[in-house]
Amino acid sequence: MSKIYNELYEKISPGSGNVDKSHMLVNVATFPDSLLHALGAYSRVPKLLEKIPRDIKGIVISGMGGSFIGGLFLQDVLYDTSNLPIFLVRDPILPQFVDSSYLLIAVSYSGNTEETLRVFGEALQRKIPIISVTSGGLLQKYSEKNSVPVVSLPQGFQPRAAFPYMAVALLSITETITGDVGLLKQLSECAENMKATRDEALMKTIEDAKDFFSNIEKGLTPLIYSYRPYISVGYRFKTQLNENAKIHAFYLDLPEANHNEIMGWRQEASDKFFATIIRGSQEQYYMTTRIEFLIKHLEANNIPTINFLPEPRYSGKKICELLDLVFRLDLISVATALKLKTDPTPVDTITKLKKYLEKHIDVEKELFPQERP
Amino acid sequence: MSKIYNELYEKISPGSGNVDKSHMLVNVATFPDSLLHALGAYSRVPKLLEKIPRDIKGIVISGMGGSFIGGLFLQDVLYDTSNLPIFLVRDPILPQFVDSSYLLIAVSYSGNTEETLRVFGEALQRKIPIISVTSGGLLQKYSEKNSVPVVSLPQGFQPRAAFPYMAVALLSITETITGDVGLLKQLSECAENMKATRDEALMKTIEDAKDFFSNIEKGLTPLIYSYRPYISVGYRFKTQLNENAKIHAFYLDLPEANHNEIMGWRQEASDKFFATIIRGSQEQYYMTTRIEFLIKHLEANNIPTINFLPEPRYSGKKICELLDLVFRLDLISVATALKLKTDPTPVDTITKLKKYLEKHIDVEKELFPQERP
Structure with a gap:
């Protein structure tokens, strides 16, 4: 295995290369x-x-x-x-x-x-x-x-x-x-650029996410927010934390979350949850105003808040920002698993569910009755 | 105020009529x-x-x-x-x-x-x-x-x-x-029916929700699930708990949640979260199979699980089931607030946000510049 992966594993958590048995880190x-x-x-x-x-x-x-x-x-x-x-x-x-x-x-x-x-x-x-x-x-x-x-x-x-x-x-x-x-x-241009700067980006991403990891290690549950056009990035981060780290994590889009979920952000929530906001260069001024308010409100209630942004060099290139964010948040989700000494790859419950469904539902017979020999 | 409301307040929590200053209970x-x-x-x-x-x-x-x-x-x-x-x-x-x-x-x-x-x-x-x-x-x-x-x-x-x-x-x-x-x-027919049986339904709803309330009073956070055509009911319940009870509550639709969020349901989650599943007569057999698995998995991990169903007499009438569920879950969200000694009506943070936005953004000037005198 190449040197950069060993360095990454050591940076995330010494010995974590042994936890990641199917090399999900290499995949991301x-x-x-x-x-x-x-x-x-x-x-x-x-x-x-x-x-x-x-x-x-x-x-x-x-x-x-x-x-x-x-x-x-x-x-x-x-x-x-x-x-x-x-x-x-x-x-x-x-x-x-x-x-x-x-x-x-x-x-x-x-x-x-x-x-x-x-x-x-x-x-x-x-x-x-x-x-x-x-x-x-x-x-x-x-x-x-x-x-x-x-x-x-x-x-x-x-x-x-x-x-x-x-x-x-x-x-x-x-x-x-x-x-x-x-x-x-x-x-294609972004992917070339991302590849050329990859090793540096990997190390920097782990370094920059240390507050995120520290909230996870305190046992806090992340509530993730983003807005168009970063909705796919936010929802993916939630699901990657679920599947790789096997923890609860929740997602809601802004500004919708400001119309309801914001009411749950009170002092009492600070020992259970923290906020993670994903932003980028497509942010309109009226969205910035809303997020400013949200961050002040979270601070006033002692809720830890993490911001994730794409690399500034992708500014104005929507598709590059989306891919850069997915790349780095995927890595963070795998690192979160390793910090928790969890192998990111197996999803036992989903595997069990699939077997249960296979046993109870014959999809092929029901959907394609004439076509099966 | 009519007798039924006093009875309801007493059933929910003695003296809670004084907490509900703007009578949200009467509204729902x-x-x-x-x-x-x-x-x-x-x-x-x-x-x-x-x-x-x-x-x-x-x-x-x-x-x-x-x-x-x-x-x-x-x-x-x-x-x-x-x-x-x-x-x-x-x-x-x-x-x-x-x-x-x-x-x-x-x-x-x-x-x-x-x-x-x-x-x-x-x-x-x-x-x-x-x-x-x-x-x-x-x-x-x-x-x-x-x-x-x-x-x-x-x-x-x-x-x-x-x-x-x-x-x-x-x-x-x-x-x-x-x-x-x-x-x-x-x-119109459902509404007439709901009106005729209203007082009984109100008392029964509070009675039937006692396990839900007990999980809330233990400080557990509800994760709410439903599926088409009950998605609006599930999402509304989440937002009503946010706004009326001022607590966190999360929603995800099934079967999507079985592809990711289910991985967060482990033993360790049982002292923080509980599951609430909203179901009805539109449930297909393959959805029933999935929910059976989910409930077994939750039980095996000691996660408290609550089921909410519409009144059996609305079976097969989709629109009646939806309205009956909204009616009763709205009431439960208000009762949750009162159990927590919280006035359901005011949403201070949202009111503050609106003032903040008014101060920073002149929507009328920006959107309708020529039309304003």
Whole structure:
């Protein structure tokens, strides 16, 4: 293992290399490389989608957990620039309004996520154009049987660790469908930049997060806030802390949280919770005013507050800021696990749940009764 | 004050009538009456909307906090039945894709919510058809100046307490636009039924929630779960606990929470958090299987778990189940406040925030520069 990883493990917590048995740290540390690899792999997406209609009313993206966040990232990126509506469905039921004038993208890393398969099956019935993004499973099998194009994800990852591939896959699909190019080029430049400065960024991220770690080590639970276009970053950080560190962590978007959750921030909350605010160069002045108030209120009630910002050199480049934040917060979530002497990779409860569901629900028989031999 | 309220206060906590200085308990207890009143008041909505186009691509609803939940309720109600997409915007920025082929409904109880006014101002620029739902303020003023129809909310409520009016207003608008009638009639029948059985339901709700209260009194923080079509009910309960009881409470939808948040449910969480699951007759068998697993997992880790279900007599009537749950969980949130000796009505921090924003941001000058004398 290369020198930088040993240094990182020692910096996080001496001996923590032995805790990280499946090397999740290496996975998150090679985020820029994964982006570049994905850019190469998905250059053939336009060819793959030749038969997909372009004159659609909107894109509906079905995905759960780690496979939901790719869609949220795309929504953040396109929110204030694209004429194409993006709807996210993290549910087993496809909304009634989705008909053949929409495009469905079904995202499931394993290809066996029941919720996504149900939406996929319903979309086949409604004759909706579909693109699948998966590494295999039933989604791959029934996509091939139904001539649905499959954008392949590489095998051997934890679903949440395949985010860079999902992000690039979804951007490639969107650029192909809309003809609005430019984002992948920008992403490619950021990824090169992130790769060139990677080792330094890794060490600095751990150094800068020491107050975050200290609040975690005191047993406080993080409440995470961000706003458009950083919503995907905030929600991902929550889920990465859940899955890597196996701790509770909660997310709510601003300014919505100022209309309700802010009432829970009283003196009495200071021995249980701390606040984490994710910000960036896209912050409007009226958002700054709101966050100023929130921070003063938290201070007045002795609530520890952590701010995370992207590297200043990515200022004004939305997609770079998002990726830089995901890269560094993923690392922080893994380091949080290691500080707590927890192996970040296994998610025992989710694995048990999957087995329980397999035992009780025969998805293939229910959804594709005629097609199985 | 009528006998039932005194009995309720005594049942919740002796002397708690003195804590509830602005009678929030009476407000939530008269929920069925408010629904019936709103049904009468909004019978003239069709006339009001004569000039609004019917051939739209979808409805976009802008609203924050208490004014967001009306839209979420509508989305729950229409999710699996309506051909019209409903998009919710709880953000100051209107997504780029929204153009004059959509209808915007701007919901702000006070009419001075900056986020909603920004979306409203942008929609005027883009020449998008608009309907406003408000009790006054700048939204009323600039709606009238721009010939935007206003569906009026009654004055003198806390914004969150105007939910029954917002729900009926949004349903009336939707029935008028789509021509799909029937939901208001069903709502009217439920409201009559709820009113007839009200006093009994109030006492029973407090009785049935005693385990919920006992977890709160132990200082545990509730994590609330529900699923389509009960998402609005779960999110509202979280926000009502925030605003009425001034405590932290968190919400995540199922099955999404099973993909990440479930990892935080370990033995160590049992002295800080408890789980609250909201369920109903719309539960699919595959959701039941997931919730069975979740409950077993929580039990195995000594996490207290509370289930809330609608009255069995509303089984199969989605809209009645939603309203019955909101009615009873609103009451529980007020009772939670009173158990904690907290006056449910004032939301000091939010009031302070509004003053701070008024001092720093001149919304009217920025958004309507030419129109002000």
